[in-house]
Amino acid sequence: MGIEMPIAGFIVGLVVGMTGMGGALIMTPIMIFVFGVSPALAIGTDLIYSSVTKIFGAWQHWRQKTIDFAVVKWLSAGSIPGALLGVLMILLMQNHFDTKQLNSAIGKILGVTYLLIAAVMVWRIFGGKGRTTRPDDVQRPPKGKLVALGAIGGFVVGMTSVGSGTLFMAVLAMIYPVASAKLVGTDILQAVLVTAAAGLAHMSIGNVDLHLVGKLLIGSIPGILIGSRLTTKIPDMAVRTALMLMLFLSGMKLLS
Template identity: 35%
Template sequence: MNAVQVFDSMHAVAGLLVGVLVGLTGVGGGSLMTPLLVLMFGVAPGTAVGTDLLFAAITKIAGSAVHGKRDTVDWQIVRRLATGSIPAALLTLGALAWFGKVGKNTEHVILVSLAALLALTAVAVLLRKRLFKAAVDHGPMQPAGRIVVWTVVLGACIGTAVSISSVGAGAIGVTALLMLYPRSPMVRLVGSDIAHAVPLALIAGFGHWFLGDVNLVLLGNLLIGSIPGVIVGSYLSSRAPDRVLQPLLACVLAVSSWQLFLKARAEDKADKVEVAAAPASVAAQPH
């Protein structure tokens, strides 16, 4: 099988668009790519999550490298987040491996979790500036030890959410960091969140690969578009007005969340009908 046979232009275009939006807005690829794969391309939720985790990690490596060179990463925050997120991700992956062979129940949980996190991300995108202003006015949390504890807790929540749905490290993570570190410059919080997302997504992504939930051909097609896309989006980010981008992105996330809820509800109804019909078909068989 040669490269031309495995290349899919639609997947590459999807990767390009998501890459541009990630570069423009700073919101993680999981919020955008996973619902796109599930709703538009019909990819199974488990495969979409696993493939998207590696997609997001590789796409964000370039972003974290740029932030590292610009000294806009607070490595202390990254270490605190990782202290909670890495163990939480490993535990979640272990749970998925243990309970992963339960039919459609696991995919239903992923769909509902993804929809809920997308809705929360949409709210976080819309309210980011207001939350930032409130955090600055309120001042830093006291005593300082509480900041460390809550940062580790935040990391654990992000690690669990990312491992299940691939969503959580982008707008939600940055918004929570704004509340914990109101005196830190926004660019350092964004850089720290991106730097933390790379190892977390790699660990969770390779965990899903081990579980058989990664499509390498799909991943390659997405990266063909996303790598140049995130570079272009990063260059355009300083010129794009937030008053246009943030409501647009929040609207896309909210619609995706609603569609995923509808999909999960429809599949749940279909499963119930199938279960209800099974006894009748068994009773009708000749003995």
Template identity: 35%
Template sequence: MSTTYIFAGFAVGLLVGMTGVGGGSLMTPLLTLLFGVSPAVAVGTDLAFASITKGVGTITHRFNRTVQWPIVGRLCLGALPAALAATLALKYFGGLDEEIGGLIRYSIAVSVMLTVLALLFRGRLLAWIGAHPARQLRGSTLAAATVAAGAVLGLLVTVSSIGAGAIGATLLVLLYPHLSTAEVAGTDIAYAVPLTAIAALGHWWLGSIDPALLLTLLIGSVPGITLGAMAARKVPERLLRALLATTLTGVAAKLVL
């Protein structure tokens, strides 16, 4: 079983390194559906897994200059306080009921599919923005929208471990359509590091992290995300967009089904 965990960690790490997406959206379902891990432990362990794995990926993307640090700062300004508030709410009010959890999953799935459409029609989107510059958020309005988006991400990631990559990529593509796919991946990974770390600390406080499972997953994920991040800048833009779109479509399907 440990070999299977290592392989799963490597595969998810490789995908996250190249696209910024796939951590919670893939690892949490893998742990619960395939490996029989309880949902609470799967969420907590996955958040710890994501924080360490994406920390390694951020270093590689930084050397490749594919991280937009001002955007990372705005997202964190909203996400980190929201993650702390969500952790306290989980501690004192308990977890979400099944109906609300299902609503969150469906909402994420719809948002993810919006990203797929934006990626597939990126050329037309950029052309439309060029023809209608007044419709594109700019300056303080764009900054405020990014902070607000970060707050939503902080809430979603803490309660479900899903959304840091998938929803983060969605927002980056829609709010900052001029970013290259590699920059979307690098920025998405970088902002998720402190967010998932805070959420993971909250779940450690709640007692829902399996250290042995976490270590086994990291043995595979650290080399996986390093290779993926190195490849992100070298893979042709069109191919990388197709990979990201395919990954997100699979994520949406898993969330719905």
């Protein structure tokens, strides 16, 4: 795991910066299938790595004024408690299963989550785009809806490390169709908060490898800065299609 980890981090950072999604969807399977990290350790390590990486993406979007701070506030009001509840669920599983059973159970949960998110992404692309609006025409979703979305998404993030970008982006795009760059920036900032909360909770129960985090950050920080600058300049359909394919294949492998 010499230069391979920084390269993997750069690729993931680039994708996250461009689309606001894909971090855990790429990195967690890479750690499990390529580098042989256990599912529980991969989840906690990815959350810490992701939270630090996304700080730099959020900073770039803040400079570009592509963040809706009110939406971030209400999403986080639900997502942070939800994420902590998800980590508590993992802790309960660790107390009741041996290592082999735990890794198998978490692998199955990840597999189902990957397939569900792939289905949501397919639906969004082919059936759920809906109307287009100018940013000035869009009214923010009700606070209660944002908190509920945050709580559900946060729980998924806490258990699987997946969803801080993809899940929130998919649902936000349906209920708050603002310009793509603003949607990405808003999502990345709230993802910083939810992944940090979940990651620190995983660290407290021993599910984080800080050595791996450091190697990943060497590549991911320049990757997300470059990707964030490209957000408003290139289409992301090819990236999303590749993510969907990878999600489907990873989900099927984890469930097999």
